[in-house]
Amino acid sequence: MAIAAAPRCPQLQCARPSRRVVVRAATATGTVPTAAVEALKQGVAQPGSVPAPAMLQAMLELEKAKLKPEGWLEIIEAPRARWRLVFTSDSKQVMAAAKRQPNKGGIFFPLTACQRFTAADQDFENGVFLGPVASLTFSGPYAWGPGRQLSFDVHTMKLGLGPWRFNIPLKKNGKPVEQVDPKERKKLPFFLYAYVDDDIIVARGRSGGLAVWSRATPEWQMSSGVAAVYK
Template sequence: MISSDLAAILNRATQPTNRPSIADLKMALQAAEVTARKEKLAIPFDALLGEWRLCFATGASKDKSKGVKIGRGYYLPKFIAASITFTKYPSSSNLGTATNKLSIGSVRIQFTGPCRYPGKKNLLVFDFTELQIEIFGKIVYQGKIRSGKNGEPNLETISIAKLPFFAFFWTGANEIAARGRSGGMALWVRN
């Protein structure tokens, strides 16, 4: 379990005011990830279900001598709304749907596709197979993308190594944090 000081930093980062510095937040995220790995933290799929508003994200770069180095990071500006939603199929304990939404002014972009939560290392794998673009409330494009063009992929048979994923390492009362396949980190708050 992470210290109450680190949890307080992560919680403050999801608030609209009095946020910690980016340096402090990155340090807290990395410390939470190390703690989760050491303690072999198990996060149940049910803890991730619902809609989550993105608060903070970093990119990442690969350095041959140091491995993955997370980028500077940024708090999401108020005029941009980004969220991710995870739902579970009623007939399955680890399969569901992931929906990623981005709204800037009157433009909304939504990616949807299947997800799987095998539980191992708190990985949630997904494959966005549908895209919808809406402008001023009118859908201007809706269609299948990537593997969705060939029918719905069976995530139970596709290797995790071939899919995008989030490796979750922290959950708070209303917050979650994860590292993505590319090495960047993100922090969300329940919407």
């Protein structure tokens, strides 16, 4: 799921400029690398103020900290929580950085992308938005565990054009993730979380890339078209 610093993107202008470090749900086996958290929050609030390689290095530091995921799921699926994709590093950049080799770090994601998790029915939805004009999202069930992993499946593609929404089934007789055969479950896409607090999420995808999501403000949700889709 995760996708040179890029030009400033309109979706980033609504970033919540919070510099506080919320570690309520980030209890660790050691000490939370607060400098890494601060760097990522600064990079989200003011794109370009933190170089892309430094953003990637901060994500790797959080992974190395091996934080305990206590309370993380509750934050991820909190009522009305919407998580916008801000920064991504593909697997090649991640591998280069881990080996201390030259790398571009990643990009500030150039599209308006957002995801949400609904605890009541364990439904996940992720997609891209063109304001009130159009949207393309994918949804399905998810399940937490083991460890810091959240696995999900895609059952439906949803196309939005203005006020209309079209659901296109992608998988017949789709099952909740918990009911999927263990061997098949290992093949599902997933997020392996490195850090979660009330402001940002850092996770690695199945492809090996790393990404940072920021909790979307209500104003951003309205201007981006997300509020009309994720009700």
